[in-house]
Amino acid sequence: MKNRLxxxxxxxxxxxxxxxxxxxxxxxxxGSLENGRYNPSIQLAFKxxxxxxxxxxxxxxxxxxxx
Amino acid sequence: MKNRLxxxxxxxxxxxxxxxxxxxxxxxxxGSLENGRYNPSIQLAFKxxxxxxxxxxxxxxxxxxxx
DNA sequence: CTGAAATGTCAAGCTTGCTTTCCATAGCGT
DNA sequence: ACGCTATGGAAAGCAAGCTTGACATTTCAG
Numbered sequence: 001m002k003n004r005l006x007x008x009x010x011x012x013x014x015x016x017x018x019x020x021x022x023x024x025x026x027x028x029x030x031g032s033l034e035n036g037r038y039n040p041s042i043q044l045a046f047k048x049x050x051x052x053x054x055x056x057x058x059x060x061x062x063x064x065x066x067x
Numbered sequence: 068m069k070n071r072l073x074x075x076x077x078x079x080x081x082x083x084x085x086x087x088x089x090x091x092x093x094x095x096x097x098g099s100l101e102n103g104r105y106n107p108s109i110q111l112a113f114k115x116x117x118x119x120x121x122x123x124x125x126x127x128x129x130x131x132x133x134x
Numbered sequence: 135c136t137g138a139a140a141t142g143t144c145a146a147g148c149t150t151g152c153t154t155t156c157c158a159t160a161g162c163g164t
Numbered sequence: 165a166c167g168c169t170a171t172g173g174a175a176a177g178c179a180a181g182c183t184t185g186a187c188a189t190t191t192c193a194g
Contacts, residue, residue, distance in 0.1 A: 020127050026183055046129040056123045062113040
């Protein structure tokens with residue numbers, strides 16, 4: 001699963017740390033998502049979508065092969 | 068987080084077991100989601116949305132309180 | 135070039151999502 | 165009542181998401 005987090009964050013001129021604080025997660029979590037080390041929980045996906053004013057589908061690109 | 072899984076499944080006249088098979092998860096997973104024992108992973112949420120021809124936001128209702 | 139800020143990344147530990155197995159309960163046709 | 169089918173739900177175990185803490189690397193202003 002790919003995502004547009006880094007792009008969206010930079011568009012808004014935010015640091016990973018600031019975005020993390022806004023979402024109440026750790027900076028490492030944001031970095032890990034941007035770099036594809038793992039996928040977000042659905043809760044966090046909703047938080048991100050709400051924060052950016054987009055839908056989950058706008059931010060995360062589902063790819064068939066779950067791996 | 069609430070969801071409309073049971074409603075959607077029944078609309079389509081499916082058993083939990085059939086839906087589970089279509090999504091390649093266990094019957095217990097479907098039952099647990101319908102009864103709110105836990106939230107789906109984002110992968111499974113995407114699978115469900117695709118299966119029902121809806122968006123994740125159509126199926127899952129995000130509630131602030133992460134509990 | 136130098137230093138500070140931002141990001142990358144790892145490790146250990148806890149929590150949550152999902153599996154399999156198993157048993158209990160509910161509903162329904164006969 | 166009986167038996168069958170669908171669903172509910174618990175337990176144990178593994179995988180994935182997230183945390184804190186620490187350290188390496190990149191980036192960029194001066």
